[in-house]
Amino acid sequence: MCDAHRGSTWLPSGKRVGLSDNFSNIRQDSVKAKSSTHATGRAFDIRTRHFDDETVFEMGQYFNTYYRNIAAISYSTQKPHCAVVKKDHIHFQVKP
Numbered sequence: 479m480c481d482a483h484r485g486s487t488w489l490p491s492g493k494r495v496g497l498s499d500n501f502s503n504i505r506q507d508s509v510k511a512k513s514s515t516h517a518t519g520r521a522f523d524i525r526t527r528h529f530d531d532e533t534v535f536e537m538g539q540y541f542n543t544y545y546r547n548i549a550a551i552s553y554s555t556q557k558p559h560c561a562v563v564k565k566d567h568i569h570f571q572v573k574p
């Protein structure tokens with residue numbers, strides 16, 4: 479999933495998005511993760527430190543709209559949600 483879109487323009491505004499983390503191992507996940515989505519290849523993070531809040535919001539909306547059909551079920555809402563906006567990144571996850 480990640481390699482197919484590397485370097486692509488993702489947003490309607492034309493802004494580019496870069497991956498900050500795509501895979502981890504079980505040890506890394508056991509330290510900081512709630513699940514093994516990174517270790518199993520079902521999740522990646524998009525660095526957002528260099529984007530303004532409006533662009534980060536746009537990314538979250540875009541991913542949750544256009545990738546809803548492959549979205550994982552959110553722990554908190556129990557609804558399909560592929561893009562979870564965090565402080566300095568967007569966590570993107572897909573269903574198994």
